[in-house]
Amino acid sequence: MPKATETLLEIDLNALRHNYNYLSSKVDKNTKMLAVVKAFGYGSESVAIANELATLGVAYFGVAYAGEGETLRNAGIETPILVLHPLPVNFDLIVNRCMEPSVYSHKILKDFINYAESQKQHNYPIHLKFNTGLNRLGFRKEDIPKIIETLSRTESVSVKSVFSHLAASEDEAERNFTIAQIDEFRNISEAIIRQLGYKPLLHTVNTSGILNYPEAQFDMVRTGIGLYGFGNNPSENINLKPVATLKTVISQIHTIKEGENVGYNMGFKARETTRTATLPIGHADGISRAFGKGVGWVLINGAKAPIVGNVCMDMIMVDITHISCEEGDEAIVFGETSTAETLSEAINSIPYELLTAISQRVKRVVCRK
Numbered sequence: 001m002p003k004a005t006e007t008l009l010e011i012d013l014n015a016l017r018h019n020y021n022y023l024s025s026k027v028d029k030n031t032k033m034l035a036v037v038k039a040f041g042y043g044s045e046s047v048a049i050a051n052e053l054a055t056l057g058v059a060y061f062g063v064a065y066a067g068e069g070e071t072l073r074n075a076g077i078e079t080p081i082l083v084l085h086p087l088p089v090n091f092d093l094i095v096n097r098c099m100e101p102s103v104y105s106h107k108i109l110k111d112f113i114n115y116a117e118s119q120k121q122h123n124y125p126i127h128l129k130f131n132t133g134l135n136r137l138g139f140r141k142e143d144i145p146k147i148i149e150t151l152s153r154t155e156s157v158s159v160k161s162v163f164s165h166l167a168a169s170e171d172e173a174e175r176n177f178t179i180a181q182i183d184e185f186r187n188i189s190e191a192i193i194r195q196l197g198y199k200p201l202l203h204t205v206n207t208s209g210i211l212n213y214p215e216a217q218f219d220m221v222r223t224g225i226g227l228y229g230f231g232n233n234p235s236e237n238i239n240l241k242p243v244a245t246l247k248t249v250i251s252q253i254h255t256i257k258e259g260e261n262v263g264y265n266m267g268f269k270a271r272e273t274t275r276t277a278t279l280p281i282g283h284a285d286g287i288s289r290a291f292g293k294g295v296g297w298v299l300i301n302g303a304k305a306p307i308v309g310n311v312c313m314d315m316i317m318v319d320i321t322h323i324s325c326e327e328g329d330e331a332i333v334f335g336e337t338s339t340a341e342t343l344s345e346a347i348n349s350i351p352y353e354l355l356t357a358i359s360q361r362v363k364r365v366v367c368r369k
């Protein structure tokens with residue numbers, strides 16, 4: 001790639017392809033892959049990501065909200081789309097664009113059936129979401145008789161899949177809890193299949209579930225963060241490649257004399273002569289204020305330049321006293337060597353949050369490295 005001349009998020013489709021192939025190698029060849037592309041493809045570029053994954057043969061896409069699926073449909077993507085968190089106000093959009101809702105409560109089940117009947121739908125695919133311990137969205141096992149009764153009174157919908165979501169699949173210390181979730185999911189699935197009289201697809205694992213609970217892959221797996229290059233574990237991260245690289249450029253270099261300040265509210269006071277570089281990226285681009293005052297850093301010519309003072313809305317200043325560089329040089333915020341995971345850990349966060357925080361102001365460049 002040429003050196004960045006402005007703030008850019010590079011999206012490497014070859015890294016995506018590598019991660020997809022690696023995750024596929026961990027999954028039984030008869031098990032389908034659902035690629036989670038919510039939140040702009042974990043902050044990258046959902047259409048480019050989805051197009052590449054469609055050519056790789058992914059069975060399903062998962063989005064959180066209907067509008068995210070609409071973006072994929074507008075781009076011509078025809079793969080089935082599971083909307084993980086549909087809201088009744090979006091049923092029109094969901095059905096018009098052939099998306100498939102997750103149904104997680106009696107209210108949403110009734111509301112969707114009413115809508116589907118009003119549209120004269122027949123066997124419209126829905127996905128029943130069960131709560132097995134995350135306590136976020138989902139029916140409970142006790143709800144099964146009432147679900148079956150409701151479903152028996154309509155032909156408007158049919159159950160395409162039954163699924164649940166693990167609460168701590170990346171956490172070895174919670175292995176017993178996760179195994180209990182998987183057992184509960186298996187019991188629920190068996191009861192549903194018995195009472196429905198047909199067999200929907202079953203799925204419960206996310207990326208860390210694929211890697212840590214291979215016995216729980218059922219008919220489909222849902223992978224998000226792994227596709228983007230992170231396995232929630234150093235021994236898995238080495239098998240994956242970060243898809244996104246956030247780059248920027250040095251706009252101006254200052255020599256700060258002892259006793260002078262840098263940035264708003266005197267966030268930095270020079271105790272000795274200090275050289276700083278001002279970069280065109282700030283909290284409005286997704287660089288949290290928590291990275292200020294030396295907590296976060298960028299790489300310039302391979303060396304770590306800590307952020308000095310407070311993060312501004314549109315800029316940061318970094319310490320380059322010991323780095324040989326000049327105005328116009330490139331700075332790497334995160335990428336392959338200094339990763340989004342390491343940087344996020346500096347503020348007790350996770351790559352999921354740092355990646356999805358990169359705002360839409362940052363230009364996306366899709367490439368193959």
Ligand SMILES: *Cc1c(COP(=O)(O)O)cnc(C)c1O
Pocket residue numbers: 036084165205206207208222223224225226
């Ligand atoms: C976001 C999400 C996933 C993807 O999880 P990763 O840890 O990114 O693989 C899977 N399933 C559901 C229900 C989700 O909300």
